[in-house]
Amino acid sequence: MSDVYICQLPAEVQKYAAEVLNETEESRQNAFKEIKEWAASNQYLHVRTEEKYILPFLRCCKFNIERTKEKMKNFYVMRRERSEWFTNRNPNLSQIQQLVKNGSCLILKKTHENHLVVIIRPTVHDPKRHGMDDVLKCAKMILDIGVMEEELSQVYGVIVIIDMANVSFAHARQLSISRIKHMVYAWQNYHCRPKKMEFVNAPAYINVVLDVFKSFMSEKLRKRVTVRYDGIASVVNIVDKAILPCDYGGEDGSLEELGRYWNEKLRSYTDWFVEDEQYKADLVK
Incomplete structure (x- = not known):
């Protein structure tokens, strides 16, 4: 290279x-x-x-x-x-493939006003089968490839849509305070700029969880957070309908198709993930 x-x-x-x-x-x-x-x-x-x-x-x-x-x-x-997120990032592992195909984290194929659009669905996995760290590992694998392939996102930033539909107590239990802190820290030190963070399909009690997230955010990031309670319909107010999956009232395929697309894309980067794993700080210092 x-x-x-x-x-x-x-x-x-x-x-x-x-x-x-x-x-x-x-x-x-x-x-x-x-x-x-x-x-x-x-x-x-x-x-x-x-x-x-x-x-x-x-x-x-x-x-x-x-x-x-x-x-x-x-x-x-x-x-x-955070070795739980950045080691053994093998897209051929069954747990990674299941999470990608289920659409735990996906990036739309087209940009919105030059912004990369990331859809995170932290509640579609089965908490009995997948831990939140597996979900976060999967999300970071997809984000790494998305930002690397779409250079416009490096200039204009990323829109993050977090779909909270069907959140359960079992899902909530996976969000410990320490894990939330690590998640926010990762966003603030990653190689992309979150321009918007939109929580959609939010239950009434979401502010309890969101207050914990916000307590670890910079003031700039807090100002970019929006919570929407009006269901799927609100997503078309965030990005163009033409680039959204039909599951959100859009016109560009389905989440299932997008999951298959990203599963194949990640697998095509298998060797890259192996090579990339060496780039991390030593334990000392």
Whole structure:
């Protein structure tokens, strides 16, 4: 894989990136050089230094070099500490395939106003068969591929739709306070920018759980959270109907079809996941 990034974004996207993210050809090259030097002097982090993997972090931080270093450090330390999410990410495992096909986490095939659209359904799995950490591992596998394949998402960010339909006490029990804290920390240190977090099909008591989530969020992320109580119909108010599955009143296939699509896509990245697992901080330091 080539280490060198060559920008092929449309002119209007490059203009937006320059105005909003401070990204220009010059700022990119200067930033790549500085981040690579930093990674070389902090080898215990085992940072991926290919430019295509550095760039999403820079864009998240609007090319603020020190913020980028901090986010990357947090990310690679997290990959070590959260081994339940970042080891044995084998898309051929039956538990991973079941969760993907069931649609625990899926990314729509088309963007909405250049935003990647992620649908998380944390209540469709059977809590007796799958732990929440398996669900989160699956979600991060899909997110990694989605952000890597759709470069527009690195510039414009991600819309996250969290469908709380049919939440049960057994599901709620899987959301311990420590796990919620780790989930929020992951969102805030991942290589993508959540522009909106929309909770849909929310039960009346969702604010009890949401207050715990919000207590660990930055003020910026808290402001991007919306809770909708009016069922499936509300989803078409978030993204274009044309790109939504029919399960949400849309026109682009079904969740079942999307699950099969992502199952096959993840399997095509089997070797990549094996190779990627080595990039995590050492236990020391």
